[in-house]
Amino acid sequence: MKKKNFLFVLVPVLLLGAILYNCSNSKSTGNFSDAASKVYVAPGTHDEFYAFMSGGFSGQVSVYGLPSGRLFKVISVFSQNPETGYGYSEETKPMLNTSFGFVPWDDAHHPVLSKTNGEQDGKWLFINGNNTPRVARVDLKSFETAEIIEIPNSGGNHGSPFVTENTEYVVASTRFSVPVPQKDVPISSYKENFKGTISYIKVDKNSGDMNLAFQIVVPGFNYDLSHSGKGPSHDWSFFTSYNSEQANTLLEVNASQNDKDFLAAVNWKLAEKYVAEGKAKKMNAEYCDNNYDENTHKATTKKLNDVLVLNPKDCPGMIYYIPIPKSPHGVDVDPSGEYIVGGGKLAAVIPVHSFSKMLKAIENKDFIGEIDGIPILKYESVVAGEVQNPGLGPLHTEFDGNGYAYTSAFLSSEIVKWKLGTWEVVDRIPTYYSIGHLMIPGGDSRKPWGKYVVALNKITKDRYLPTGPEITQSAQLIDISGDKMKLLLDFPTVGEPHYAQAIPAELLEKNSKKFYELEKNKNPYAVHGEKEARVTRNGNEVHVYLSTTRSHFKPDNIEGIKVGDKVYFHITNLEQDWDIPHGFTIKGLTNAEMLVMPGQTKSVLWTPLKEGIYPFYCTDFCSALHQEMQGYVRVSSAGSNTKLLFN
């Protein structure tokens, strides 16, 4: 009787507690039982999409599978990686050369896949380096960085590297305006001396090789993001800007004064024509173009000294400003190429501009003014509609290809789904927390694959097990296949997942390289077979031509190295099959590990400072006899007579 009474009280208390707990809990609740099956990729089976997530301040790109959220690879782009030797090996050090010298890091924000006819073609992935302005190109056969080009006359390459419809160009617009060319001036002379630039980098359609074709000098605002047109708007690119106030201090207040800032619409086809007609001026500018050659397995730096610059005053019809409410951030073009969506950080609506109305307004000279030769179009003449109540702080928009747009709202932490044409909001879903970009596979292209949207959140807080003050970053996978968006999965990311792009796995996986052909290895220090393995000395410079195969090095006993020698180990992996890398390190190496793929050569510099015996070994578990894969180097005193010997 007593027991029964107790239960009688306990059950309602527990129920009430559960209800209260749910109400007070900020986390999403609900039934995830069918979500699990939607993200479950059975062992041994593959994901449907490759997702390339920017590493933000990690400087790298990480490759994930969707819908599982499994991490496959971190591609070294702007940051040295001691795990592979990227930026440490003699072959890859030139990749990080800039006009400021060797820069071992950058802030990588926007991965953008190459496109043909506005659709993803699976050839390359571009990503911008914000801090020391650069654009990198990643090869999607090797999943390695193939090229990094520096952007001169730029203070920070944020509005980049969005591509035109056939990847004719990659664009780059400067976030921080600076004197162009650089000079020593008072910061307070901002309005007089500081300029922005918009750059067009030509991409060779076969090799992918990038060349800075021309730059357009524009008023000194902060140019933020961009997207190029498609279909009818093929010839145009659109760039948002803020700080039309041209403030140079306390921008959070001083750059938020004007009711509207500007979207720059650039007719790049016309710009191309002006360049061909000789309207561009050649200007001195120092910058580097670094290319990695897959046959020599070696990067080289090309130093460049000038750039072609167009001034809008000399180029009528090339560029227009379109007003956009309050400090816009993202600019996104719908799959048809007609609608240009601006996202204003401080705006109460999302303005959607019409490309056809823009052309008409230009034709009618519907201008409300002009800045530095750039006509300003009348907002009302260009706007197609405004999305009302889009959430607070609307930033970025992607499209599902079925007539809907999805906009991230940073302040209200949600994704808002709205209909193109009617501009009505049809659904919204909270994100955890403070979403920045969002990504639908192909969601910026003419052919979105729909199905999912990934929320790329800025704040993680309580979503995962805590790991001290520094916690993981957070992405969320949301199902958009039905009328209502449905949260499926949280997954942690490497660095800040600033922006991402995803592509169906079938477009890439068939092209994925398995190894490098040894016959094609033209590295000057490569060995083609063990017979060529050797050690040579030239003064105090020693070259060890080392081969690896399972499970030995050749040579594996080296004597006659002296304290203070500059010893280069050139490691060639003679294997010719998939998934047999070998790693190399030697005791006391004040450099990185070298992870050498089959058929590849990597070189690392070692300067021994003390006499003794130094073991070296393979760091990547390669076979049953991996633990036997080792060698010794004998280091003698600087003046010793120990003969150079190797086996």
Added chain:
Amino acid sequence: MKKLFLITAVSILLFGACGENKSGADEETAKKEKMAKIFGLTVFELDNGIGPIKEKLNLGPIDSKMVETGKKLFDVKCAQCHKLDERYTGPAQRDLIKRRSPEYIMNMILNPVEMVAKHPEAKKMFAQYPTQMTFQNVTQDDARMMLEYFRSLVK
């Protein structure tokens, strides 16, 4: 039961291989057929390996040009694991042509992973040399050149 059968079968094979072949050709064929069946192979595969070479080759006299090419290929693609006269990562190769049929040699070069997984002889070698031989990205023509090189090693 199945195990016992296998052990018996393998014993027959081993003893058969060691003993003098006094029985007639028919008996030999029958034995081979039985063996092949145990391992799920054809008699041809048992003698000549599993892979793209599916019939006996017509070899002809040794071609010195092919030998030269084969040696070059061997030095680049194979020598990191095989020496001619001593054990290395893999077995010594000078007498290879005496130990294996020409077709077996080519199939082992062209299809080593499946060979080690399925062929009783290749399995035995894997137990002695515990590093999986890999396909070294060679063509069938390349393998033929290397075969010529192996033929030239034994007079």
